[in-house]
Amino acid sequence: MNNNHYDVIIVGTGAGGATLAYQLAPSGKKILVLERGEFLPREKANWNPQQVLQASIYRNAENWSDKHGKLINTNAHYYVGGNTKFYGGALFRFREKDFEQVTHYDGVSPEWILKYRDLAPYYTIAEKLYEVHGQRGLDPTEPEQEAYPFPAITHEPHIQAIYEGLKDENFHPFYLPLSIKLNQSNPLQSACIRCDTCDGFPCFLNAKADADINCMRPAMKHSNVTLITRAKVTHLHTNASGKEVTGVNVEVAGEPRYYSANIIVLACGAVNSAILLLKSANHQHPNGLANSSGLVGRNYMAHKFGVVLALSTQANPTVFQKTIGFNDFYWGEKDFPYPMGSVQMLGNIHKERVLANASFIPCFIAQKIANHCVPWLLITEDLPDSKNRVYLKNGKIRLDYTSNNNKAFNRLIKRWVEVLKSIKHRYKSKQLSIYHAEKMSIKEVGHQCGTCKFGEDPKTSVLDINCRTHDIDNLYVVDSSFFPSSTAINPSLTIMANALRVGEHLLTRLT
Numbered sequence: 442m443n444n445n446h447y448d449v450i451i452v453g454t455g456a457g458g459a460t461l462a463y464q465l466a467p468s469g470k471k472i473l474v475l476e477r478g479e480f481l482p483r484e485k486a487n488w489n490p491q492q493v494l495q496a497s498i499y500r501n502a503e504n505w506s507d508k509h510g511k512l513i514n515t516n517a518h519y520y521v522g523g524n525t526k527f528y529g530g531a532l533f534r535f536r537e538k539d540f541e542q543v544t545h546y547d548g549v550s551p552e553w554i555l556k557y558r559d560l561a562p563y564y565t566i567a568e569k570l571y572e573v574h575g576q577r578g579l580d581p582t583e584p585e586q587e588a589y590p591f592p593a594i595t596h597e598p599h600i601q602a603i604y605e606g607l608k609d610e611n612f613h614p615f616y617l618p619l620s621i622k623l624n625q626s627n628p629l630q631s632a633c634i635r636c637d638t639c640d641g642f643p644c645f646l647n648a649k650a651d652a653d654i655n656c657m658r659p660a661m662k663h664s665n666v667t668l669i670t671r672a673k674v675t676h677l678h679t680n681a682s683g684k685e686v687t688g689v690n691v692e693v694a695g696e697p698r699y700y701s702a703n704i705i706v707l708a709c710g711a712v713n714s715a716i717l718l719l720k721s722a723n724h725q726h727p728n729g730l731a732n733s734s735g736l737v738g739r740n741y742m743a744h745k746f747g748v749v750l751a752l753s754t755q756a757n758p759t760v761f762q763k764t765i766g767f768n769d770f771y772w773g774e775k776d777f778p779y780p781m782g783s784v785q786m787l788g789n790i791h792k793e794r795v796l797a798n799a800s801f802i803p804c805f806i807a808q809k810i811a812n813h814c815v816p817w818l819l820i821t822e823d824l825p826d827s828k829n830r831v832y833l834k835n836g837k838i839r840l841d842y843t844s845n846n847n848k849a850f851n852r853l854i855k856r857w858v859e860v861l862k863s864i865k866h867r868y869k870s871k872q873l874s875i876y877h878a879e880k881m882s883i884k885e886v887g888h889q890c891g892t893c894k895f896g897e898d899p900k901t902s903v904l905d906i907n908c909r910t911h912d913i914d915n916l917y918v919v920d921s922s923f924f925p926s927s928t929a930i931n932p933s934l935t936i937m938a939n940a941l942r943v944g945e946h947l948l949t950r951l952t
């Protein structure tokens with residue numbers, strides 16, 4: 442018997458890979474999970490803003506380059522749990538209309554071959570699995586569903602005043618759906634202590650419901666599941682006909698190894714899964730594996746992110762403030778009938794974050810900004826464009842990206858600042874108020890997706906409805922690569938729900 446042969450190999454342990462491993466683990470099938478990163482160390486530095494935000498001690502992705510060849514130090518992270526170790530845990534369902542063709546000011550967001558109703562049962566399971574806290578019925582764009590598994594995370598007083606102010610102006614703010622293990626009715630029993638270093642930080646207490654804690658570690662309790670860390674997959678092999686994938690080359694702590702499997706699933710994140718397919722080109726697949734459509738690596742999307750800092754002379758004493766969501770402009774407004782996007786609170790701003798973005802600012806001013814600001818994250822849909830793509834150039838990941846949908850994005854920023862101005866009296870901010878808006882750069886790749894879109898036609902898509910490659914029968918991709926559109930909602934819950942859906946298909950295939 443070949444000890445290096447498995448029923449399934451899963452590459453990557455982020456939202457897609459770990460959720461799939463969790464789903465397949467009880468099957469008893471021999472499963473190998475290969476993760477290029479290590480377990481993120483539990484150490485005081487996890488919560489140290491200087492170490493995390495300025496020294497960037499956990500940034501371990503290689504430099505990529507932009508379309509001009511300029512190096513970019515992205516915020517991709519390679520650890521067990523992938524980028525969910527650092528996520529803010531805002532776990533949303535996409536809207537029903539997100540699955541349909543939608544006309545934007547700047548183009549068209551394509552229809553999905555899957556509808557909301559197809560994914561809804563898996564969203565329900567994923568919300569339980571990732572312990573989502575929220576309250577239905579407040580967000581006007583949210584599909585009707587049963588209650589969240591856990592009650593909403595409440596607002597602290599300063600944020601509550603803003604929430605009330607928004608309601609007074611006839612808007613519809615809502616509690617952000619969050620995957621943190623906070624027991625509000627019994628704080629002594631709560632894993633989460635509601636601290637100020639959550640969004641963008643790993644959790645020292647392992648109290649964030651991430652892919653490592655909630656899926657990978659439980660999956661490993663099954664003796665049929667093997668996880669190898671520091672295992673970077675470098676090449677996929679096919680059989681002579683090119684119709685089946687047979688095995689993978691791996692560098693395990695720098696040592697070359699080979700593992701084979703009946704089924705191979707990529708979950709390396711949308712950029713790295715596409716890169717792995719491209720660099721595994723062979724005689725039968727000269728342009729990269731599963732790339733007969735020429736679309737592998739194309740249609741890269743990552744959301745248009747804006748940050749608005751509302752600064753005033755009134756201090757913001759909030760400890761955990763990422764609790765408000767706002768979707769009133771999601772589909773546009775009266776005189777702009779095009780989607781604009783979503784708004785949510787950002788995690789706390791520390792002086793180190795201010796300094797990391799503007800090192801010229803004196804430290805005491807950075808501290809003042811941190812103490813007095815209320816930060817917001819604005820997300821506008823990135824539209825698919827085949828010219829926006831990832832590929833290898835001189836052995837490096839290259840990201841050719843040109844921004845689109847700017848009119849809607851600019852309008853969202855402008856309108857959000859107007860909204861904040863209209864409610865400033867509600868949070869005692871009549872005094873001097875400044876609204877600083879900034880657009881994030883392509884270094885922010887946290888919401889990457891679209892590089893192997895799914896569809897019915899092998900000529901115009903890479904994956905089929907089960908996220909199996911059209912070209913290779915036993916090769917699947919279960920990260921955000923399959924998205925045909927990016928929507929304007931945080932992606933992780935959709936990646937998790939889809940991994941559960943694909944997992945169900947694989948369980949049937951494996952029996």
Ligand SMILES: Cc1cc2nc3c(=O)[nH]c(=O)nc-3n(C[C@H](O)[C@H](O)[C@H](O)COP(=O)(O)OP(=O)(O)OC[C@H]3O[C@@H](n4cnc5c(N)ncnc54)[C@H](O)[C@@H]3O)c2cc1C
Pocket residue numbers: 452453454455456457458475476477478516517518519520521522523524525526527528529530531532533640641672673674675708709710711713714717886887888889919920921922931932933934936
């Ligand atoms: C700071 C930050 C905040 C975020 N906040 C939110 C949020 O609030 N809500 C939300 O929905 N989303 C959020 N996101 C996005 C979220 O983290 C991602 O959508 C999600 O992690 C993507 O899951 P994935 O499985 O596609 O990829 P990833 O999580 O990136 O996982 C890919 C895994 O594959 C591994 N890998 C890559 N290449 C190889 C290889 N060749 N061999 C072996 N292993 C490999 C990587 O090490 C990694 O562990 C945030 C992201 C960041 C960075």
Ligand code: SF4
Pocket residue numbers: 621622632633634635636637638639640642643644645646647648649650761
């Ligand atoms: S808020 Fe809770 S989940 Fe987030 S880092 Fe702090 S303790 Fe962990």
